[in-house]
Amino acid sequence: MLDFVIESVIKVVVVFAVLMLFVAYTTWIERKVLGRIQVRHGPNRVGPFGLLQPIADGLKGFFKEDIIPSNTDRLLYALAPALSIIPALLVVAVIPFGDQFTLFGRTITMRITDINVGLLYILGLAGLGEYGVMLGGWASNNRYGLLGSLRTAAQMISYELALGITLISVIMVSGSLSLVEIVEAQAGLWNVFKPILWVPFILYIICGLAEINRTPFDMPEAESELACGFNIEYSSMKFAMFFMAEYAHAISLAALITCLFLGGWNLPFVATPGFLKLPVFLAKVFALVFFFVWERGTFPRLRYDQIMRFGWKVLMPIALANIVVVGLYYTVIA
């Protein structure tokens, strides 16, 4: 019991530290790649290639004045950034980022936990994640902030449905709700190579982008019409926490797509040697993070009514029809 607790605590601390490092450097990747897409250099003053920029930004966040506007709901104003980042961090608990290795005669698995409803757990946390954004905008007593929160709530609820329904076909193909078993089932043949899962793959990426509020669905913080959106009144570390939550969400979405469709730690078509599993997983995650930045630099933002119409009238019916198609495929043909 005691060694289990010690092992878990060490794992949680290590995963948290590495995740925070990734979050910091995802902002650097984003600024650098977006810069290149827009034919400019991006950050290049702090350290070689601007590599120390995220650290400088973090320090700046700590030392800036924390402004609390008057007439805010102080409790919720302070609570909102925390409510926003906690679900983003909790998702990582069920993501398997590697197989297992032996250290001092102990077999250590490369995941914090493997619960048999891992996939549903992630969907549940996604539902909780919207509170931070909603309350942040409401508590800061600002019209732009409130509008941003309302948009977020509506958008997240709409796309969460399609997201959950899309996942059903992955569950049907894998026959499990545990992420570890889903990844293990893909050894040799990734889910993305199965034609029956091409539609869910594309749907999942679209809904996922809407879920983490990235372009072309970054309605909650459309600068041009909302002057920033839900986090307009936030400054200092509270703003930084919203910012970190956003990138932590992006990384966990990338990790999830990797687990569900891109084979997790498996190489395509060949057996993966043990020492390559973690690097393979991380390479896929960062390829997806690069994709998220790339599409942000490419697509214009949709209008709000377009987003809602697209979610309910296009994505939902396709996701529902897709379940029927996958079901028929498995009962009739396979």
Added chain:
Amino acid sequence: MMLAMFFLAAGVAVLGALGVLLCRNPIHSALGLVATMVSLAVVYLLHHAEFIFVIQLMVYAGAVMGLIVFVIMLLDIRREEAASSRFAPGKVVGVGLAGLFFVAILVPFTSRLTGRMGGMTESALERIGSVQYLSDQLFGPYLLPFEIASILLLVGLVGAVTLAKKKL
């Protein structure tokens, strides 16, 4: 360890429920309800009901409460109107129902007095909490009730849309 976790979760649930009753601000009340729902989910998890745990998180703590908070924000209710202290028939009905519910909660405790225990022992709970068992039951012996329930929900959904929309 499990007992400590249970008391922690149960304590938060009770505090949240008190918050729902005592907070004047509707958003604070709604958040108290969210806290209660989340800690109830933890209680379910401690009883090996993993599926109910995630469904509680997803449906109640996430979707239903998200919608309630959304509506409160949309209507922008800042404070509750001063509550009327006069006698209302609704209060009597409410107190009566709450009393009945309290009696219903007390029923399981009678097993302590009579010494007769129910079938839900810890090992039985561990077996029936899993997704596999639940789906075997839902799509096996309980298929018809399951389908009837889903048709009922669908009818409710269609009815709500018809009532809310003036022009279809």
